[in-house]
Amino acid sequence: xxxxxxxxxxxxxxxxRRMTLRCTQDMRHNAMYxxxxxxxxxxxxxxxxxxxxxxxxxxxxxxxxxxxxNTDDFPLTLASAVPxxxxxxxxxxSSVTGNEQFFGPGTRLTVL
Amino acid sequence: DQQVKQxxxxxxxxxxxxxxxxxxxxxxxxxxxxxxxxxxxxxxTFLISISSIKDKNEDGRFTVxxxxxxxxxxxxxxxSQPGDSAVYFCAATYSGNTxxxxxxxxxxxxxxx
Numbered sequence: 613x614x615x616x617x618x619x620x621x622x623x624x625x626x627x628x629r630r631m632t633l634r635c636t637q638d639m640r641h642n643a644m645y646x647x648x649x650x651x652x653x654x655x656x657x658x659x660x661x662x663x664x665x666x667x668x669x670x671x672x673x674x675x676x677x678x679x680x681x682n683t684d685d686f687p688l689t690l691a692s693a694v695p696x697x698x699x700x701x702x703x704x705x706s707s708v709t710g711n712e713q714f715f716g717p718g719t720r721l722t723v724l
Numbered sequence: 725d726q727q728v729k730q731x732x733x734x735x736x737x738x739x740x741x742x743x744x745x746x747x748x749x750x751x752x753x754x755x756x757x758x759x760x761x762x763x764x765x766x767x768x769t770f771l772i773s774i775s776s777i778k779d780k781n782e783d784g785r786f787t788v789x790x791x792x793x794x795x796x797x798x799x800x801x802x803x804s805q806p807g808d809s810a811v812y813f814c815a816a817t818y819s820g821n822t823x824x825x826x827x828x829x830x831x832x833x834x835x836x837x
Contacts, residue, residue, distance in 0.1 A: 645823075660824060711758065711823060
């Protein structure tokens with residue numbers, strides 16, 4: 613593994629189903645982030661974690677939850693998916709002192 | 725409330741010419757600005773950044789200019805190459821924001837051969 617990996621690459625999901633998007637980094641970065649990218653809106657922060665064991669809400673947290681059990685993994689869960697959560701989701705990480713964030717390749721999620 | 729705005733959704737330039745991408749912000753607390761480049765089906769990659777204590781930062785063909793009084797920054801690419809065709813996002817943050825970035829909507833740059 614080099615950098616950040618995300619799984620799955622893409623997913624089609626029925627509304628009301630539960631879904632977990634996975635994110636793993638091997639850079640030993642303390643901070644991790646989840647964004648969604650929507651046309652005309654850019655990237656919007658969903659949740660973040662500054663260090664293992666802590667999480668915080670971003671701009672658009674409703675309908676999503678995260679956990680940070682260890683440094684490397686930062687899964688994003690949709691408890692009951694809705695069509696408005698159709699988007700491309702990006703995971704990112706950064707060192708605690710750095711502003712530059714490194715992004716994963718993204719997960720394209722379609723909720724029908 | 726869009727704190728970081730990229731008002732031009734798209735830009736088309738000829739190979740070899742200058743590309744100028746613009747970004748405006750409203751939050752006076754922002755003190756660090758970044759540009760990211762994104763190709764289709766890939767994650768954004770960091771391109772260049774600038775601190776508010778500077779008004780210019782240069783890295784090869786890429787230069788970012790910051791005008792704090794106008795709350796405006798721009799990315800200049802000279803000379804533009806077809807491989808520069810991508811979506812460009814500007815982003816901003818401030819000390820004490822624990823690294824959280826606020827992104828603009830993005831500008832799609834097309835460089836024609």
